[in-house]
Amino acid sequence: MKKAILSTILLLSSTAILADTTMCFKENHKSMATIENTALDGGLCNGKFTVNDMKAKGWSVDDIKISQTATGMSFIYVLKTASTATSSSSNFIGNQAQMEANIMAKLEKKKEVEEKAKVEQEIKESATIAKELYTAKCQTCHGVNGEKSAYNSSRPLKDLSVEDMQESIKNYKVGKADSMNANIMASYANFIDYKEIKGIHAYLQSINKK
Numbered sequence: 001m002k003k004a005i006l007s008t009i010l011l012l013s014s015t016a017i018l019a020d021t022t023m024c025f026k027e028n029h030k031s032m033a034t035i036e037n038t039a040l041d042g043g044l045c046n047g048k049f050t051v052n053d054m055k056a057k058g059w060s061v062d063d064i065k066i067s068q069t070a071t072g073m074s075f076i077y078v079l080k081t082a083s084t085a086t087s088s089s090s091n092f093i094g095n096q097a098q099m100e101a102n103i104m105a106k107l108e109k110k111k112e113v114e115e116k117a118k119v120e121q122e123i124k125e126s127a128t129i130a131k132e133l134y135t136a137k138c139q140t141c142h143g144v145n146g147e148k149s150a151y152n153s154s155r156p157l158k159d160l161s162v163e164d165m166q167e168s169i170k171n172y173k174v175g176k177a178d179s180m181n182a183n184i185m186a187s188y189a190n191f192i193d194y195k196e197i198k199g200i201h202a203y204l205q206s207i208n209k210k
């Protein structure tokens, strides 16, 4: 707490120093060997300059943070000019902490967005699978929209909750259903699992909502 306040004060009072410190980063980079010749994002690198370019312009590397990501490594470079090096090091820490927090927040945000997109993609894929499964294996008896009473003995699937479906399918599987056409459905019940029933239920709900 005390340190945070100190950093803030130092940050406010060190505006002149800010221009001499910059922070550049690169996400999901594969190789340590090539990073120094890869254009970095953010700060004064701005997607144009590599660490080596920055060095040639008189900047030096003050700190490097590397973190592992799903598809590579993320690099954060703290760069400073010679003039910063002569200034008090606590000034520098104030700026660095602030910039680092900003970049970290940005990276976190991006990760969240990517993860959300992944979950949405999975839902979309399972909906596609459910649609294909239902169309190929179920709709002849249960109707295109799940509206038919199969062999005049089943309830329309579109009206069933996922729990209803699961319960009926389970009973066919274990031979507990003693309805007159149970044997017809039993062979189909045997090759679908709970996840597929969930998917088919969601699919039928989605096409009947329109």
Ligand code: HEC
Residues within 6 Å of the ligand: 133, 134, 137, 138, 139, 140, 141, 142, 150, 151, 153, 154, 155, 156, 157, 164, 165, 166, 168, 169, 177, 179, 180, 181, 182, 183, 184, 185, 188, 192, 200
């Ligand atoms: C050859 C026709 C046929 C096919 C194909 C078929 N079913 Fe059925 N299904 C039936 C019949 C007939 C019943 C009612 C059986 C009875 O009398 O209990 C039934 C019952 C059901 C029930 C229970 C309904 C209730 O009232 O509780 C569910 C759930 C169900 N089917 C899902 C499916 C799914 C999912 C598929 C595709 C994987 C499928 N069925 C494929 C004929 C079929």
